[in-house]
Amino acid sequence: MRHSRQREAILAAVRGTTCHPTADAVYAEVRTKIPGISLGTVYRNLRVLVEAGELLAIEGAGGLSRYDGCTESHYHFRCDVCGRVIDVDEPVDDGLDGRVSARTGLAIRCHSLEFRGVCSGCQAQRLDGTANEHPRA
Amino acid sequence: MRHSRQREAILAAVRGTTCHPTADAVYAEVRTKIPGISLGTVYRNLRVLVEAGELLAIEGAGGLSRYDGCTESHYHFRCDVCGRVIDVDEPVDDGLDGRVSARTGLAIRCHSLEFRGVCSGCQAQRLDGTANEHPRA
């Protein structure tokens, strides 16, 4: 894979945060460094980087993908209110794929586990009646 | 929730199959019963039925959702080649949400576990060189 200013900035933007940004959020972040970059380039590179194993894609609700700079297996929590995705510090069950493969005959490559609920920020806003600051963000 | 011919046909179409159909597949199926139904009505009712807890939505890659008539907690396998979603007969870990909730402070409501790999049909087609009959279906 060839290098380019744009590609490096996109990779750095995703790796430099723990917030699992959407393509649009990556676009906004990278534009602070390279104002002339185009959204198409961001999508093209996110795709290339995911296919190269440099990033992980997290498919989300409403056809919105998020990207994760940590490519090691780990679990996620998604807030039903604001849509944010947070890493969960739960040990990954490495033997699960093999056990289920053996029993079902499916060729299992990996698994993803996602918890759903309400994050602490949104819980607080519900209690004090504050409007949600980051709807679907 | 009010009844209508259309809504009942949509619910029956999803409940009457184990193949986790997309909105478009539901549309095709329901049109055999109600030829004049519109795609907008299918989407509207799928959304209403999911919100009412009558169906489960499975968010997928490329912004394509699938629907599941079984609302009890269970796990899925998604084929990376044809995109099909299959139920996995693995016991659900009922205590997981509570344990992780207690440790992380997140208000966890549920979790979803998805296995990825190649289904038996696509494995066979790879071996014998047959073209895939159901790409991304």
Place this chain on the structure above:
DNA sequence: TTAGGTGCAAAACCTTTGCCATCCC
């Protein structure tokens, strides 16, 4: 009677793609 549902078509939304210029190796 009337709140809720339908059909239709247009719009919104996220993402991909074609084309040509530019850049990296």
Place this chain on the structure above:
DNA sequence: GGGATGGCAAAGGTTTTGCACCTAA
């Protein structure tokens, strides 16, 4: 030089929505 990459804009596919007309309760 030549293939990979970028910018731009148009197209693509899925889902939502506005509006006028119906329909179930």
